Amino acid sequence: MPKNQARAFTRPSASLIAGISALVVAAAGATSVGAQAVDGSRESSQVATQKAEDNGMHAGTDGLGPYLTRDGKPIQVSRGNGRAALNELRQARLEAAAERQVVERKKALSKLAALAEERADELKLEEWVLPISGYDITATFGASSSLWSTTHTGLDFAATYGTPVASVATGIVTEVGSAGAYGNRVIVTHEDGSETWYCHLDSYTVSTGDQVSPGTQVGAVGMSGNTTGPHLHFEVRPSPDVPVDPYGVLAEHGLEP
Ligand SMILES: [Zn+2]
Known part of the structure; x- marks a missing residue:
């Protein structure tokens, strides 16, 4: 490193580590929110399907759009096996929510990893040395x-x-x-x-x-x-x-x- 090089300098401290820890907590928080979303989906799914049944509507359509299975196929529902179809529908929605949650968590973690790498570079730049040798x-x-x-x-x-x-x-x-x-x-x-x-x-x-x-x-x-x-x-x-x-x-x- 050139002598007298002008650059922004930061003394590494425990606060950096604390900051990274906070991000980890934040990422964990995002996961919690995702878990709530799963519960929320279950609730709204129940409400929607109950309404559909009350109205004698086709359970596969409730104005929110067709439901798809994990493979992307529309769920076929008939009055005869409505209960099973509803369960399948709920399951599909739960799985979709869980997958979204996994994607969000992966996003948060990769962001965190990038930040940690950046911090590691800064810490390396701010490496201290002993003031003297041979003492x-x-x-x-x-x-x-x-x-x-x-x-x-x-x-x-x-x-x-x-x-x-x-x-x-x-x-x-x-x-x-x-x-x-x-x-x-x-x-x-x-x-x-x-x-x-x-x-x-x-x-x-x-x-x-x-x-x-x-x-x-x-x-x-x-x-x-x-x-x-x-x-x-x-x-x-x-x-x-x-x-x-x-x-x-x-x-x-x-x-x-
Ligand atoms: Zn002294």
Whole structure:
């Protein structure tokens, strides 16, 4: 994928899956409606045929058109075997309704399959990558240390000085600069408003406003800020003031740091 490629980006989330699930439910709902239609046909069939009998009419014609068997042959009815013919008629109508129901369900399912395929393509495009390779995890989210004023708000990837650091996902660089204890920091903002932070960098390879893709290098591992050795301090913030455990978010994207 070309660097800085401009395109609409979507952070895959559970909501996509929920959306697909909802469609499955919708398809199931359509089936239920079909089942009701079967019952409805039975009722109207009974009413119509009762009327036909009351009026002494030929049961095969009631003004709604000739009834056909499954094979498309008209149902022949005589007064002599009217009851059997009516049963056959009802059966034919039920079968026709059931067939319509099957067709509708097949339509709904194929539509759903196409949508799921489309979503799968989007998810593939939005595949995340780890921010670094060749590392050791040296501190996890929530850990306590005299190094931090509060508990640890990110995930530490210890790596050789100068190791490339990459954006994990598509986004826009919204901050590049020195940030106290964080040292040299790059912030990437993603379409859903969440941020990923890349801290203690030695150098930057992006500027504010740059578009990045998963794997686009944003800088190199360093020792700037509050650190005892070269490492990447990586944070995930669904909103700017709320860091969450990056391990869990990476795992959601199929990554296991
Ligand atoms: Zn850290």
